[in-house]
Every structure is written in structure tokens, then in C-alpha cells.
Amino acid sequence: MRTLHIRCGSDIRDKLSAAGVAGDFLEVSDPVCQGPVSGGIDEAALREVRASFVAGAYGPTPEAARRKLAAEAAGLDEAGAYDRLVLWFEHDSYDQTVLIRLLDRFAATPAQWLGRLFLIYIDRHPGIERFIGLGQLDAAQLAALAGGPEVRPVTEAQLALGRAAWAAFRAADPMELARMASDGTPALPLLAAALRRHLQELPWTRDGLSLAERLLLKAAAAVGEPRSGHDLFRAYQESEPLPFLGNIMIRPILLRLAAGPEPALTWAGEWDDAVRITAAGRRLLDGAADWILLQADGGGIDRWVGGVHLAPPAPWRWDEKAGAPVAAASASPTPRR
DSSP: OOEEEEESSSTTHHHHHHTTOOSEEEEOOOOTTSEEOOSSSOHHHHHHHHHHHHHHHHOOOHHHHHHHHHHHHHHHHGGGGOSEEEEEEOSSHHHHHHHHHHHHHHHTSHHHHTTTEEEEEOSOOTTOSSOOOGGGSOHHHHHHHHTSTTOEEOOHHHHHHHHHHHHHHTOSSTHHHHHHHHHOOTTSTTHHHHHHHHHTTSOBTTTSOOHHHHHHHHHHHSSSSOEEHHHHHHHHHHHOSSOOOOHHHHHHHHHHHTOSSSOSEEOOSSTTSEEEEOHHHHHHHTTSOOHHHHHGGGTOOOEEEETEEEOTTOOEEEETTTTEEEEGGGSOOOOOO
16 A cells, blocks of 8 residues: 655655655645735745745755745645645644645545545653643654554644635635634634634734744843854744644744844844844833834835735734734724834
């Protein structure tokens, strides 16, 4: 029986091989939890949008980014040649958003895939106090998962939920995604919390910062001496309630915090360089400033949270008290300087 293991990264590839777990491996790792995931365009156009983002945010050439995403798509096109597909995913928003994208694809032709698709879907593991992801497991632990009861057939309900969640994730209006996060996602029980964490990357009503931006500022302010980018990433990981960002993924966040007319940080851009919080950054943490207002003189913010484009006037914010997004008109902060 030909088996294909699909994972949003290469972190378990060699361990599966070392453990003698049979099957080929396909990495599908476009981090759709960051950057534009525009609705209303087909997969080819979306790949081009994503390649442009990946190149600009993470550093590969546009050609290299296109080649990688095209290889992922080609691997999925060829997945029909396998008797069995095993999807390996944990609970964070990186994994969960890649998973719903895959389920949306398979949901287009459910009769082709039901009975052949299987899912390993965990948020904890015995002996690991803080489970962050499958990459923490050794070869023997992964082999036990591959041969154990955690491998479960993907159901029709999971395909349907994946399709609905992917459509909501790509929508310009985040309210349907927020409804899913609030109501729960029984067919994929780990999804709701990941969607909520994703929505917390909207600017918050209290200070205009996303949760990741605030946690990075807090990490920079936690010690008197400047921290290197490496140290800051480790401190951020410790404070992140649902870790989903690798170090390459926090780089564009640090760079935008260090940009604009009133930067919240100073950082030269290399991982060994010191990161220092500025006076503006401290005002943000004190609740005495708003990040969007601080950026207004430089044209405002311009970033994406799934399908939501945050550009002037930044139409959505996250209201932590309500646990939901709110339209910016109803969440406009009082200008503070």
C-alpha cells in the first residue's frame, strides 16, 4: 500500500525515515497564517500572491518562492497515485490554517479521498510538559503515532468544516471566522482556539498592536540590557499562549515595529543585533499610545490577517473584552501622544 505523509514542514521527515515508517513525504508549508490570503481568486493566482509575500517577508528570491509553492501544488496533484494519505498536524494556527486549506482542496472531490485520507491531530503528548509541536517528538514517538489509534480516517464532516473554515479565513470580513472560533468546531476540535489566536493578530482596540507585536515588545522591555534577536525570539516563545511563529516569521514583525515615524523598537535586522525598545514602545505597553495612530504620519499600517486587509483606515480591530473583532469605526481610540 503506497502511503504519502503530508506535513506543514520538514521537521519530522528524517525521523519518520529513521524509524522505518513506510511512505513518501510531502512538505506543504506555505505559512498562510501570515500575509495575504485573498478571497475571490483561484489557486494559481493565490500562489502568485503568496510567492510575492514569502519572498518579501522571508528572504528567498521570488523565483525560488514560486518554485517551492509550485512543487507543493504539484505534489498534491500527484497525491491521487497513493492508496493512503496521512496528514500530520498539531494545534497551532500555522498548522491548522494549512490543514483547512488542504481539506478544502480534498473537499472538492470527496468521493476520491474519503477512505484514503487519515489524520494525526494532537495538542499534547505523554511526557512533554509543554507540547508545542510534532517536531519535539523523537523517531520512536513518531513511529508509535503512525501505528497507533491517533491515526484516524478523515470524515465527511471534517472535509465540510475545512471548506467552510478556509472560505471564512479568506474573507475580507472576519465575523464568520469569529463565529466559528466562538461556537466551536466539533469536527476539528483544535481548530476553534487556533482561529481565535489568528484573529488576535488584528490590531487590538486598546493599543493598536497585535498580540504577537505586544508580546515581542514586552520581551524587549523585560530586561534592562538590550537583547539579541535570538534572545528575543526565545523570550517571545515562552510567553506566546499558542506558539505558531518560527524565528523567520517574527522577523517581518520586528522590522515593522522598528519602522515608521515613531518606531516601537530599534533593530538593525540581523539576529545577533541588539533589539531595544523605544520610548514610543514603552508608551504603547503603558496604554498611553496607539500603534496605528503612531504610524498615521507614515501612511498607516498595511498588512493582512488572512483575507482581512489592514490598510488605512484599518477597518477591523480585536476587542479582547468582547472576544471578537469589531469594526474600526466602533473601536476608534482617543488620539494619544
